Amino acid sequence: MKKTIAYILISLMTVYQVLGQSRKMEEKFFPEPNIDIPTPAFQKAEWKGFTKYKEMVAYVTNLSKEVDYIVVDQIGESQKGKEIIRIRINKPSDQDKIKVWLQGGLHGNEPASTEGVLYILYTLINDSKYNILLDRLDITILPMANADGYNVQNRFSANGIDLNRDFIKLATPETNAIRKAFSEFSPQIAIDFHEYNPYRAHFNYFGEKGITTYYDAFFLYSNNLNVNSVIRKTTKDLLVANAKKALQENGRNVSDYSSTKMLKGHIHFNQGGSSPRSTSTNFALNNCLSVLMEIRGVNLKRISFKRRVQTTFIAGMSYLNTAYKNGDKIREAIKKANTLTARLSESVVIKQEKTTIKTDYTCIDLATEEKKTIEVIMTDGLQMKAKKTRERPFAYILLPEEEKAAQKLEILGCKVEQLPSDKTIQVEAYQVQKNAVSIVKWENIYLRRLKTEVTKTSKQFPKGSYIVYLSQEHANVVPPALEPENDNSFFTFRVIDGTFDVGSELPVYRYMIKQKI
Known part of the structure; x- marks a missing residue:
């Protein structure tokens, strides 16, 4: 309000x-x-x-x-x-x-x-x-x-x-x-x-x-x-x-x-x-x-x-x-x-930055009511550079309690599958290194900022865990939503939420083996 x-x-x-x-x-x-x-x-x-x-x-x-x-x-x-x-x-x-x-x-x-x-x-x-x-x-x-x-x-x-x-x-x-x-x-x-x-x-x-x-x-x-x-x-x-x-x-x-x-x-x-x-x-x-x-x-x-x-x-x-x-x-x-x-041919971009340039900007001067050109400082999003990347996984796996996130991924155009039974899978896990929450709400949310380290592990996934394969046509929307450090991720917007203490493991995992589970 x-x-x-x-x-x-x-x-x-x-x-x-x-x-x-x-x-x-x-x-x-x-x-x-x-x-x-x-x-x-x-x-x-x-x-x-x-x-x-x-x-x-x-x-x-x-x-x-x-x-x-x-x-x-x-x-x-x-x-x-x-x-x-x-x-x-x-x-x-x-x-x-x-x-x-x-x-x-x-x-x-x-x-x-x-x-x-x-x-x-x-x-x-x-x-x-x-x-x-x-x-x-x-x-x-x-x-x-x-x-x-x-x-x-x-x-x-x-x-x-x-x-x-x-x-x-x-x-x-x-x-x-x-x-x-x-x-x-x-x-x-x-x-x-x-x-x-x-x-x-x-x-x-x-x-x-x-x-x-x-x-x-x-x-x-x-x-x-x-x-x-x-x-x-x-x-x-x-x-x-x-x-x-x-x-x-x-x-x-x-x-x-x-x-x-x-x-x-x-x-x-x-x-x-x-x-x-x-x-x-x-x-x-x-x-x-x-x-x-x-x-x-x-x-x-x-x-x-x-x-x-x-x-x-x-x-x-x-x-x-x-x-x-x-x-x-x-x-x-x-x-x-x-x-x-x-083919999973492009890396997942976690952080990107714009080039800063000086350039001319055409405008109308309100005092003279004439067209004029001024020099301005511009961060140019048409010249984007990758600041941090990760290898693109074959799939992301979400624990069964992340049903809300799975539903949103389906709305975003992705097919989401579920494990029919318990299974041990080799994955990469996100270990929390830093967790900061804003003190002011944005769009009714206290935004979360995470920094993580990816580690390899063997994990027992329960029946009903969600699998999102990145080989499907609409899958490029998935990494921005699930990679924790992205400014617009489900973690940032608290779609996936928890205490996430330093050293804890996030409920989303990266599956790197290029074959269906």
Whole structure:
């Protein structure tokens, strides 16, 4: 609750700052396109805000009711009982289709994401120029992933959790439902649409009156080193490259995603992302080409809203066109990634670090209302280096009491087996060397930090112990969850919990022999 209240206060201050800026300046750099968008928010007065949950449900139901290859259903419920709506578009075809996952509204205060996805849906159904894409694509759409937050334009879910920080620990019904549906669909391409805040607090330190961002769209695609290298390269060189080109051809300014933080009294820019708790990396760990789009818009209310929705639409259609035209290339890349995963050819990365660089950053000076370039210090997540690695095991074994962890691994797309009887197995065990617990909660959790040493041992495992083999297609998500030192592991988030005294043994083991148990 305290976190939510603090966020609301910061948002109100930012909104005051934004609305106090010159609309003329916004219109100069981000002019509205002269187009009609047939989605719910544009059918009502600006002061009435954005599409409400019931309006969204009625809209998608009406669009799909006369199209027999579109199914509208629900994958679960929000914390306040709203159905999480899913639209499946699978037109009959004899072609081998690429599966595409499109998602909007995961953060409830990012309205162009939902409106843009609804615009894509409308166009796929009603425009023959785009309807042809359905001959080669099987598309699942989640237009309003965080219905509770979206209905009141609040970033968080009803219990104050940031849903895009919850895709490893899976602490909310929304992320459990979304990730389970994602795993069952098993897409080759996944796009998660968001908006970002162009008037960040740290920007006030630059220039006479501060700066704001120059970019209509940011691209966030994972460079986590546990994501297969083929997946990383194909995502960047095919999906992202084509979408950047499409947006630039339509007069949009684009860049790779960056945020800011204060470090030792200096403002550092942080480029890229690599956290498995966020969709861009989490989905990519399943050997899926995954991108998180950030459109310039948080706290802008209805300023430049049509432009923001059109930007979302252009990017989304670019991804669909790329999938339509490059199906064989995408299938081949994923097949290669799955083969490398099955061969256990890449080490498990326990710790990774970003390169720190000095670089130019293009922005808008609020004093002069002109574009300018400043030099900034940036930690570059697009240049990630492995700091600590371990040999990739053939499997992880969990003791029977870790049922909750096993269930979450299944939701994350992995097959989990159980020992049919007691068995003695040669394994590597984690011996605790250091155990530290935070004194402040993060996402309602006192985070745990462990340091361990791996030792070889012969252990008697009881019947019902869980086995997760890393030769399966979606297995790259397992090491970030089970290696104790990872910042987003089940141990960090207390999914697997205990006293874990120094010298004790953790209830997860590494099986190194390359044959089934």
